[in-house]
Amino acid sequence: xxxxxxxxxxxxxxxxxxxxxxxxxxxxxxxxxxxxxxxxxxxxxxxxxxxxxxxxxxxxxxxxxxxxxxxxxxxxxxxxxxxxxxxxxxxxxxxxxxxxxxxxxxxxxxxxxxxxxxxxxxxxxxxxxxxxxxxxxxxxxxxxxxxxxxxxxxxxxxxxxxxxxxxxxxxxxxxxxxxxxxxxxxxxxxxxxxxxxxxxxxx
Numbered sequence: 001x002x003x004x005x006x007x008x009x010x011x012x013x014x015x016x017x018x019x020x021x022x023x024x025x026x027x028x029x030x031x032x033x034x035x036x037x038x039x040x041x042x043x044x045x046x047x048x049x050x051x052x053x054x055x056x057x058x059x060x061x062x063x064x065x066x067x068x069x070x071x072x073x074x075x076x077x078x079x080x081x082x083x084x085x086x087x088x089x090x091x092x093x094x095x096x097x098x099x100x101x102x103x104x105x106x107x108x109x110x111x112x113x114x115x116x117x118x119x120x121x122x123x124x125x126x127x128x129x130x131x132x133x134x135x136x137x138x139x140x141x142x143x144x145x146x147x148x149x150x151x152x153x154x155x156x157x158x159x160x161x162x163x164x165x166x167x168x169x170x171x172x173x174x175x176x177x178x179x180x181x182x183x184x185x186x187x188x189x190x191x192x193x194x195x196x197x198x199x200x201x202x203x
Contacts, residue, residue, distance in 0.1 A: 002149075002202040004156075005139040009131025009194050011124045015116035015187040018095050023063060023084035024108040031079045035066050038081035041108040048101050049087060058088035084112070090119070095185050116187040128194040129159070136198045149202040156199030 024041035028034035046059060063084030071077035089098050095114075102109050118124065144151035 002152075003140060003143055003200045004197060005136045005143065005200070006195065006197045007132040007134070007136025007139065009128040009133070009135065009196075010191045011128045011131070012189045012191055013118050013121070013124045014189050015118055016090075016092060017117045017119045018089040018092055018098075018185070018187070019115040019117060020087040020089060020095075020098060020102070021062065021084065021112040021114070022087060022102045023082060023110045023112065024105065025080065025082040025110050026108050027069070027078040027080050029078065031066060031068075031081075034079040034081035038066075038083050038108070041105065042083040042085065045085060045102065045105045045109070048105055049085075049098065052097055052101050053094070054087060054089070054098065058090070060086050062086040082110070084110075092187060099185070114185060116190065118190065118192065121192055124192045125194060128192055129196070132159075132194045132196040133198070136196055140198060140200045144200075144202065147202070152201035152203035154198055155201055156197075158197040160195040160197075 022045070024038055024045055026034055026037040026041060028037055049059060050056065061083065063082060065080070065082040067080060068076040069078050069080050087098065089095055099111065102111060141151055
């Protein structure tokens with residue numbers, strides 16, 4: 001192998017899926033009370049989401065926490081318990097409804113952010129792959145010309161496909177949204193990118 005070049009190809013796509021990071025959190029006088037209360041709140045949240053059409057397979061536990069909070073160490077002021085839930089919303093038009101459902105669970109509700117994704121990125125990645133290869137091939141041809149050597153065959157291809165950029169947006173506090181804040185969300189567009197490395201022989 002006489003020359004190695006790299007190329008990058010990107011394609012803008014509109015996300016068609018929403019991943020919501022939510023959960024519940026409580027504080028109680030004892031660890032047992034806190035754990036029981038957070039599990040009950042988490043069950044209410046899951047049931048409320050099922051009622052608006054979220055499938056059980058699209059909900060997964062993302063966090064489970066129980067620990068003391070100190071007034072002044074080692075004096076414990078309360079026990080905090082939290083349970084996080086990751087929710088996949090496959091219909092973006094349902095996004096606001098799902099967020100409102102989380103808020104409706106009550107003061108225990110927490111919203112940590114949203115991530116927009118492309119459910120089937122294969123076609124866009126194929127297009128990005130073509131762009132990356134062509135960019136790398138053009139570089140190789142230029143270097144061969146500069147070196148005064150004819151470019152030979154491709155002897156190596158390496159691809160690195162990174163995860164698509166996921167815009168994380170911190171949501172407003174549940175109290176603000178429940179009071180009538182604007183809960184509108186916008187997915188925008190994402191860039192799916194492929195990086196390729198080509199190895200050529202000089203003829």
